[in-house]
Amino acid sequence: MLDLGQVRCFVAAATELNFRRAAALLNMTQPPLSRQIHLLEDSLGVMLFERVGRTVKLTTEGRVFLADATRLLSLAEQAESTVRRASKGKTGRVRIGFTGAAGYELIPQLLVEASRVLPDIDVVLLELISVAQIEAFAANAIDLGFQRPLPSRQKLESLLVNEEPLIVALPKGHPLCRYEQIELRQLNNQPFIMHSPTHGKYFYDRITSMTTAEGVNLNVAQYIDQTPTILSLVRAGLGLGILPASAQRFHYDKVEFRSIANNTIQAEMCMVWRADQDNPAVTAFRLMAAEYFAKKAQG
Template structure:
């Protein structure tokens, strides 16, 4: 089978229709160039040029082969560029897992920034809870995960991306909606909708631990796994809830969001997890971009 170097020799002669000029363009002498063309013709079993002492012309087979040879060389050049871009982390494909609550503010910013700054990297998004992402990462079904709880395992990279306060979501007509000095004590005895332990273990344990430590006992009327569903119940007056500040972007007609002092260390956290043995160069490019996006968000 012919080689790319033979195709380059052929296309150069075909464009110049002169062996001497073609040899000069290729930085080689004429005899080796002639041998390459002869070898190519022998491999193909057809004459590509009609030669005489005065001129060189392409045969019908040569004209047809020229079109294909130029296409092959273009594809080979593009393949080389693609491989080089992938090696530099400028192109490739990644699977990114995320918890549902990340879509309110953080994830859309990540995706938007990546589309502008990393146009060569295709990002496939997969919505999963924290534990599903940890399993998917171990099984290499995702390359990166945005989760609510840290993953402390050998060979797993983990870092906190974002810490944001909780805000109180409550019906607009509720008496607490008009106060600007809210603290956790204000929740004592109030009908409260809590994140379910089965779906949101980090939030459930953080908030129930806060209530115990503060001596506060809200009246837990529901425990659910969806922020959207929880806020929908707040909207119809079923109770109050605490949600990450980013969830205040969700709009319901009858839901108000108010800042509340829950004490030091009570924050909603997002973590980034990845396998340290992942050899995809695009991974490190996206890691850097996600960190930049996180730093640009308000504290």
């Protein structure tokens, strides 16, 4: 097994072809350097230098060994740098779960920032609804999640990264389209495309709470998990829907959107992570993301 200290002495001496100057480069005196090279030669069973008076030159074996020795030291330095960067979270892999809403702008913009600040971190993306992300945390399948806030028995921590208002989606030509804003009471007994109480639990709970407080009865025609499908059914005239404002970005034809009058309930997006996670790359990415969203919020 080669001793890297001995190899380093050899490379310095082979580069300088002067033991005194080589020793000075390594911040040592000449006798210890000569001793290290002798030990290396004994280990290899070959002579690496020809010593003629005060001058030295490489033997054939020395010239052959120099190329590999230089490469070995370079790899050792690279490995050392890599492990130090990994310990500081500069390298590694981060598995990120995200909802469709987060995937439209939030995730792409965040990845642009990550490529600038943490270019050596490998990001793996998984598009999952919020409920599925909770399950993915339990299965240790994701490290960070961008999701709607949901209760969990796991020890999860979260940071609010975005809020947006809820709006009403209507099929084009619906009588309510003539209003600039919709009163919740105007939705009473209207056919309604509702988020699923299981997979769409976050929006189901918020919409139900909001309409119940106003004494509004929603005539639910269908329960659906995903925003694009809700919009498709609204476009087909099968009912109205209440969705986050970001749903407008899907640009469905024959669907119009109206704000809800006097509504203060927002759709929240959170960055979520396990409280007990100890991956330096995840911590570095999370802190970078937190700083990015804080700056974005300040404008």
